[in-house]
Amino acid sequence: MQNSNDQAWSREEFADRLRGMERYYHIHHPYHVLMNEGKLNKQQLQGWVANRYYYQISIPIKDANILANCPDRKTRAIWIQRILDHDGHPDDPGGIEAWVQLGMAVGMSREEITSLEHVLPGVRFAVDAYVNFARRSDWHEAASSSLTELFAPKIHQQRLDNWPEHYPWVKQEGYIYFRKRLSEARRDVEHGLEITLDWYRTREQQERMMDILKFKLDVLWSMADAMYLAYITDMPPYFNIAD
Amino acid sequence: MQNSNDQAWSREEFADRLRGMERYYHIHHPYHVLMNEGKLNKQQLQGWVANRYYYQISIPIKDANILANCPDRKTRAIWIQRILDHDGHPDDPGGIEAWVQLGMAVGMSREEITSLEHVLPGVRFAVDAYVNFARRSDWHEAASSSLTELFAPKIHQQRLDNWPEHYPWVKQEGYIYFRKRLSEARRDVEHGLEITLDWYRTREQQERMMDILKFKLDVLWSMADAMYLAYITDMPPYFNIAD
Numbered sequence: 001m002q003n004s005n006d007q008a009w010s011r012e013e014f015a016d017r018l019r020g021m022e023r024y025y026h027i028h029h030p031y032h033v034l035m036n037e038g039k040l041n042k043q044q045l046q047g048w049v050a051n052r053y054y055y056q057i058s059i060p061i062k063d064a065n066i067l068a069n070c071p072d073r074k075t076r077a078i079w080i081q082r083i084l085d086h087d088g089h090p091d092d093p094g095g096i097e098a099w100v101q102l103g104m105a106v107g108m109s110r111e112e113i114t115s116l117e118h119v120l121p122g123v124r125f126a127v128d129a130y131v132n133f134a135r136r137s138d139w140h141e142a143a144s145s146s147l148t149e150l151f152a153p154k155i156h157q158q159r160l161d162n163w164p165e166h167y168p169w170v171k172q173e174g175y176i177y178f179r180k181r182l183s184e185a186r187r188d189v190e191h192g193l194e195i196t197l198d199w200y201r202t203r204e205q206q207e208r209m210m211d212i213l214k215f216k217l218d219v220l221w222s223m224a225d226a227m228y229l230a231y232i233t234d235m236p237p238y239f240n241i242a243d
Numbered sequence: 244m245q246n247s248n249d250q251a252w253s254r255e256e257f258a259d260r261l262r263g264m265e266r267y268y269h270i271h272h273p274y275h276v277l278m279n280e281g282k283l284n285k286q287q288l289q290g291w292v293a294n295r296y297y298y299q300i301s302i303p304i305k306d307a308n309i310l311a312n313c314p315d316r317k318t319r320a321i322w323i324q325r326i327l328d329h330d331g332h333p334d335d336p337g338g339i340e341a342w343v344q345l346g347m348a349v350g351m352s353r354e355e356i357t358s359l360e361h362v363l364p365g366v367r368f369a370v371d372a373y374v375n376f377a378r379r380s381d382w383h384e385a386a387s388s389s390l391t392e393l394f395a396p397k398i399h400q401q402r403l404d405n406w407p408e409h410y411p412w413v414k415q416e417g418y419i420y421f422r423k424r425l426s427e428a429r430r431d432v433e434h435g436l437e438i439t440l441d442w443y444r445t446r447e448q449q450e451r452m453m454d455i456l457k458f459k460l461d462v463l464w465s466m467a468d469a470m471y472l473a474y475i476t477d478m479p480p481y482f483n484i485a486d
């Protein structure tokens with residue numbers, strides 16, 4: 001590993017190294033590659049939407065934990081926008097509702113999505129690990145773990161570009177979420193990046209932040225792994241148990 | 244689901260239904276079936292031992308969380324034995340050390356095991372979910388979630404019976420852990436079962452306990468899923484990323 005006497009990276013190099021972690025982003029996971037190439041069947045696409053819904057409903061809990069651990073009023077006043085964006089407010093039904101619309105646009109009922117009946121244990125455990133990290137960590141570390149948002153605009157744009165051709169049966173309302181996040185993620189990431197570049201100053205601290213970002217990438221990759229085993233390999237939990 | 248007016252199960256029927264959950268035990272997971280049939284290669288057996296080590300070192304943390312939430316001195320005085328069994332005491336090097344011996348008996352170095360370098364994110368998230376359940380739940384619920392121990396003696400006995408034939412290269416010291424747990428698990432499960440049968444009295448509470456046991460079974464199954472994808476399907480995290 002690093003020698004603790006190594007010189008700290010400059011602000012620019014640190015930011016570049018964080019951006020370089022895109023190589024581990026779930027955009028490269030076979031499940032997402034198949035999705036982007038139009039090779040998922042309807043059930044496999046629904047499986048992703050239904051499981052990812054658990055991530056969507058957990059994000060405001062994650063952000064509320066960051067608020068709960070953050071004594072800095074100015075940071076809270078900015079960060080709270082993320083909760084409003086997901087849960088909704090009088091002018092916006094919110095990101096969770098937009099995800100329900102996506103679920104219905106791919107052919108599920110609201111009840112089927114919100115009941116969490118399709119959520120795989122492996123997905124639940126990975127998402128809960130992210131929420132627990134926010135609950136138990138210093139708020140700067142929790143805030144900086146959200147920086148996979150650096151890579152999100154590209155994956156959303158890909159879906160907007162390729163789904164209409166590959167999955168023409170997906171209804172238009174399904175695209176609201178991806179468009180919404182294109183602008184929100186760009187704004188959120190500026191704030192998250194500023195907190196991160198300010199907070200980790202020594203080389204040892206900067207390396208620690210690389211590990212935190214890797215942890216968050218592990219969360220996303222593991223979610224896709226559980227879906228791959230369940231819906232591509234046809235081995236969901238207890239698949240071989242006669243009931 | 245159940246009607247909340249349904250009559251509670253008798254103590255005997257409740258115990259029988261808990262035992263019936265054995266059908267979801269990881270003894271039926273393809274990874275364990277292959278292991279028991281002698282069909283794992285050395286690397287696949289090592290992968291299981293190295294990953295399961297993370298479970299072993301987390302169990303005393305899980306039990307310490309139960310102690311930390313339990314105001315009943317008599318229960319603590321019995322439950323603490325589990326921590327002593329795993330961490331060791333002057334008369335016993337303990338279960339974690341016995342697991343390290345198993346790791347060395349299957350051909351790894353102590354450093355390779357204790358560094359956690361082989362632990363897969365999916366295994367880590369599943370095990371952490373169990374520890375977090377103990378941290379955040381009523382202590383009776385946390386204690387009762389350990390009842391997969393009902394099913395453990397059979398899986399340990401299988402290993403003692405079949406490994407010497409299937410994996411003759413495994414050194415003798417590897418069997419200490421399994422033999423140790425054969426007697427400990429039988430004693431622990433009596434206490435865990437007593438707490439459980441006393442605590443859940445209404446049908447609704449009993450059904451809740453079935454869900455808790457299912458959660459713990461999900462933890463074990465998900466651990467095996469992550470190992471299956473990594474070592475049988477040859478798709479460990481980031482397997483397709485050139486570094």
